[in-house]
Amino acid sequence: MKCIPNEPLFGEGRLAEKAVWDALRAQLPDDVVLAHSVQVRLGRAEHEIDILVLWPGVGLTAIEVKGGKISVDQGQWYQSDRHGKHKIESPIAQSQSAQHAFKGWVTDRIGSPLVSRFAYMAAFPYTNVPQDWEMAGVPRPLVLDHDDLTDCRERLRTAIETQAQGGSPLAAKFVQRIIPLLSGDLEPSSDPSLSADELEDLQEQLTERQKVLLDCSRSIPRARFVGGAGSGKTWLAVEKAKRLAKEGKRVGLFCYNRGLAEHLRRQVAGWRQAKPVYVGEFHDYAVSLGVPNGSGQSYFDEDMPALMRDLAAGLPPEQKLDAIVIDEAQDFAPLWWESLLACLRDPQEGEIYAFMDERQNVYGRWDSLSAGTALDPTAGLVTLHIDENLRNTKRIAQTFKGFAGKHFSPRGGDGLPVRLVPCATEDAIDVAGDCVDALIDEGWANNQIAFLTTKNRHSIHKEFENDPVGYWNAFHDDDGEFYGHVLGFKGLERSVVILCVNGFKDMSRAGELLYVGLSRARCLLVVVGDPDLIAEAGGPELERAMGRMQIWEPQPADASSMS
Numbered sequence: 001m002k003c004i005p006n007e008p009l010f011g012e013g014r015l016a017e018k019a020v021w022d023a024l025r026a027q028l029p030d031d032v033v034l035a036h037s038v039q040v041r042l043g044r045a046e047h048e049i050d051i052l053v054l055w056p057g058v059g060l061t062a063i064e065v066k067g068g069k070i071s072v073d074q075g076q077w078y079q080s081d082r083h084g085k086h087k088i089e090s091p092i093a094q095s096q097s098a099q100h101a102f103k104g105w106v107t108d109r110i111g112s113p114l115v116s117r118f119a120y121m122a123a124f125p126y127t128n129v130p131q132d133w134e135m136a137g138v139p140r141p142l143v144l145d146h147d148d149l150t151d152c153r154e155r156l157r158t159a160i161e162t163q164a165q166g167g168s169p170l171a172a173k174f175v176q177r178i179i180p181l182l183s184g185d186l187e188p189s190s191d192p193s194l195s196a197d198e199l200e201d202l203q204e205q206l207t208e209r210q211k212v213l214l215d216c217s218r219s220i221p222r223a224r225f226v227g228g229a230g231s232g233k234t235w236l237a238v239e240k241a242k243r244l245a246k247e248g249k250r251v252g253l254f255c256y257n258r259g260l261a262e263h264l265r266r267q268v269a270g271w272r273q274a275k276p277v278y279v280g281e282f283h284d285y286a287v288s289l290g291v292p293n294g295s296g297q298s299y300f301d302e303d304m305p306a307l308m309r310d311l312a313a314g315l316p317p318e319q320k321l322d323a324i325v326i327d328e329a330q331d332f333a334p335l336w337w338e339s340l341l342a343c344l345r346d347p348q349e350g351e352i353y354a355f356m357d358e359r360q361n362v363y364g365r366w367d368s369l370s371a372g373t374a375l376d377p378t379a380g381l382v383t384l385h386i387d388e389n390l391r392n393t394k395r396i397a398q399t400f401k402g403f404a405g406k407h408f409s410p411r412g413g414d415g416l417p418v419r420l421v422p423c424a425t426e427d428a429i430d431v432a433g434d435c436v437d438a439l440i441d442e443g444w445a446n447n448q449i450a451f452l453t454t455k456n457r458h459s460i461h462k463e464f465e466n467d468p469v470g471y472w473n474a475f476h477d478d479d480g481e482f483y484g485h486v487l488g489f490k491g492l493e494r495s496v497v498i499l500c501v502n503g504f505k506d507m508s509r510a511g512e513l514l515y516v517g518l519s520r521a522r523c524l525l526v527v528v529g530d531p532d533l534i535a536e537a538g539g540p541e542l543e544r545a546m547g548r549m550q551i552w553e554p555q556p557a558d559a560s561s562m563s
Contacts, residue, residue, distance in 0.1 A: 001030050004182045008036040016067030017050050019125040023149040024053065028156070031056050033175060035182045040101045047098040051123075052182070056172040059117030059160040062102060063144070064095035070127040072135060091122035092138045109181055116174065119164035121156075125149055139163060192416075192443050196495045196523040199393060199413045203522060206390040206411055207232040214240055217384055224329065224354040224378045227386030228404035229519030230397060230412075233355040234260070234491050236386075237327040238267050240353050241276050249322035249351070251276040254285065254340070256331035256363075259484075260491035262472045264327065277321070282336055289315070289343075305339035312342035320345040328491050329354035329378070330361050337377035354378055359403055360490065360516055391493060396518070396525045398548070402541025403515035420549035421528040425503050429458060431554070432500035432528040436481055438554035439496060439526075447478040448495035452520065454513050454529075455503035458483040486517040497521035501529030501537075510537035526552070 003025065010018035017036070024034055033054040040047040050065040066088070068081030079088045099120040107113050121142045129145040141159045148155050210232045217223055227233050241253040253268070253276045255261050261280040268279050278285055283300060286308040287293045294304065312320070321343050326332060344350030356378075387407040389397045393415025401408055423431040432451060440446055451458060461483040464471035475482045475492075482494065499517040504510040514537055518525065527534065527549065535543035 001025060001028065002033045002179070004033065004035040004179070013067075016123075016125050017065045020051060020063065020065050020123045020144070020149065023125075023152050024051065024156070027151075027153040028053070028055070029153075031172070033179060033182075038098075038102070038182060040098060040105050042101040042104050045097075045101060047101040049095075049098045049102060052102070053156065054175050054178060055157075055160065055170060056175050057169050058157055059119065059164050059166070059170045060114075061119040061121050061156060061160055061164070062095050062099040063121045063123050064091040064098070065123045065125070066091050067124075067126055070124045070129075075135070090138075091124075092120065092142060095120035095122055106178060106181065110177055114174075115166050116168055116170040117160050117164035117166040119160045121159055123149075192524070195416075196444075196448065199415055199523050200495065202413050203391050206388075207235045210236055210386070210390070211239055213384060213386065214243065217382075218243075220382050220384075221349065221351045222353075222381045223384055224356060224381040225384050225386055226356055226358065228357055228389060228408045229360065229400060229515065230389040230391035231357075231386040232390050233357070233386065234263070234327050237325050237353070237355040238264060241268070241279075241325045242271065244323045244325070244351065245271075245274040245276050248274065250320070250345075251323045251325060252278045252285065252321045252340075252343070253325045253327070254278075254280070254282050254332075255327045255491065256282060257328065257488060257490050257492075258468055259472050259475060259488055260328065262476055263492060266476055276325075282332065282340070286339070301333045302335055305333070305335040308339040309335075309342045312339065315343070317345055321350070323351035323353070325353045325355075327355050328360070329356035330358050331363055331490070332377070334377045352381060354381060359405065359512070361512060363487075391522060392519060393523060396521050396523075399525065399527075399542065399545045400515050400518040402539060402545070403511065403518075416524050417550040418545075418548075419524070419526045419552040420531070420546055421526060421552050421554065422531050423528060425501070425530045425533055428500050428502040428529045429453065429456075432498050432526075433458075434554045435498050435526050435528060435552075439498075439524075444496055444524075446481045449481040449498065450489065450492075450494040450496070450520065451481060451483045451498045451500060452486050452489055452517050453484075453500045453502050454486055454510075454517060455505055457485055458500075461485065486513050486520075489520055490516055493520050493522050495522050496524045496526070498526045498528060501527065501534055503533075504537060507537060511539065514538045514542065 008021065021034065021036060035052040038049040038052045040049065049062045051063040053061045053063065066079055068079045071078045071080065077088050077090050078085055099118060103114045103118060119142065121144060123144040125146055127145055128147060129143055131140060134140050141163050144152060144155060213225070214236065225233060225236060237253065241251050244251045253264055255264060258281060265279050268275050283304065286304050289308060289311055291304055291307045291311060322345060324340055324344065341347045385407065387409050389408060389410045390412060393412045394410040395415050395418055397410035397412065399418055421431055421435060436449060436451060439449060497520045504513065531546055534546065
């Protein structure tokens with residue numbers, strides 16, 4: 001027997017429909033079609049047929065089902081259920097109206113009138129109706145009561161053959177023309193970008209729920225939010241800065257990476273209300289205060305923050321900050337913290353909020369051994385842990401779970417399998433380039449894809465060497481696929497990431513690079529490189545995760561068509 005749907009969802013209040021459905025399904029012949037909850041709109045009128053029966057060689061019937069105890073008094077129909085006794089419209093009249101609407105609707109769709117026998121009926125599975133009962137317009141054969149359901153096959157046939165409008169049996173071919181109208185089959189698009197939209201909407205929804213952490217901690221003036229990759233720290237940092245600015249405070253929203261700084265600026269640019277007085281990189285803030293823009297790592301890590309601290313001492317109070325918010329705070333050297341504190345109106349009591357992941361210390365500025373000691377610049381901040389991963393699919397999150405700590409808890413959707421493309425390290429960039437073409441052939445949009453290397457940069461990345469502003473504008477404008485290095489992509493993400501493991505400059509920091517690279521994809525992660533090197537750098541947990549990955553050989557459509 002064909003049922004539409006095959007397994008209807010009978011929710012609370014529809015148990016009567018389930019009772020009738022089950023009886024019909026058990027007793028009617030296999031060539032019968034049963035449809036549940038058929039919605040019909042004809043013109044502006046809306047109708048629903050609780051159960052529609054299409055019986056080849058016999059006819060059709062529309063059945064209105066009523067639960068509880070059904071009664072009639074002086075022509076008025078009543079239903080007694082857990083809510084008490086109340087008036088209802090005539091079930092037979094409801095069924096008749098729905099039947100007429102269905103006939104008109106089918107005729108419009110098929111182009112020929114429905115002239116087969118078509119009965120309208122009512123079913124009361126929890127009521128006994130005497131066999132000799134009848135009222136004007138409602139012959140007893142049009143009603144199925146509790147006892148009738150035990151032999152509903154013959155009663156349904158009799159009702160159709162003796163009470164139905166129309167004179168001919170229902171042709172099997174006509175049934176086949178009606179079925180598509182009832183089933184409404186819609187094949188989901190194979191476009192993976194649409195699936196990504198749904199996953200990312202879920203990720204956004206989960207991330208926004210994190211604001212409860214800010215609600216609960218609003219009385220804590222100095223806090224550090226510690227969480228693994230994908231826990232929504234950047235979203236929280238932006239939201240915290242927004243709340244502080246709305247309170248009328250002078251807020252500085254800081255980070256280290258140029259790409260992340262541009263992301264933060266674009267987030268703030270859309271605000272209609274108060275905004276932070278500064279959004280961007282720590283070093284650009286120092287320059288904005290008048291510190292010379294020197295060169296060399298030692299200058300940026302030591303000399304610049306020292307000059308900034310001295311300059312901050314002479315700043316007028318109206319130019320100082322009430323609150324500091326730092327995203328990816330583990331990227332900040334200890335002296336940077338000192339110089340930022342000097343920019344507060346109250347360096348001892350001013351508000352500080354750091355959002356960080358100590359395990360993503362890819363620049364080596366954070367000494368994990370100093371945590372909690374006097375050398376730890378965040379030692380005086382209240383620690384709040386963010387354990388849930390929200391920005392990646394579960395399958396992606398499982399690949400870097402070993403880096404994120406024992407409390408790490410993936411919460412995103414399952415998503416697509418992570419793909420592994422084994423190749424020699426020296427071939428990784430070329431093979432990863434083939435992956436870009438193959439993914440676009442699959443239906444991914446080019447601006448959904450980020451190509452990240454772990455050592456040498458891709459040639460397209462090198463073209464922007466003297467144009468960092470244009471480089472990051474292209475990324476945030478979603479102009480096309482993005483070519484970058486893992487280090488520059490911290491705090492950022494795209495739907496698809498091709499992690500091109502083309503070597504490491506320092507194996508002692510290789511694990512942290514992999515942690516960042518593996519966690520940048522929201523929906524699909526493709527890992528390209530030598531599995532032995534990846535296992536050596538990432539350790540046994542990543543090696544086990546690779547065993548769960550889907551081995552992939554990218555085949556662009558133009559290449560496969562030639563084979």
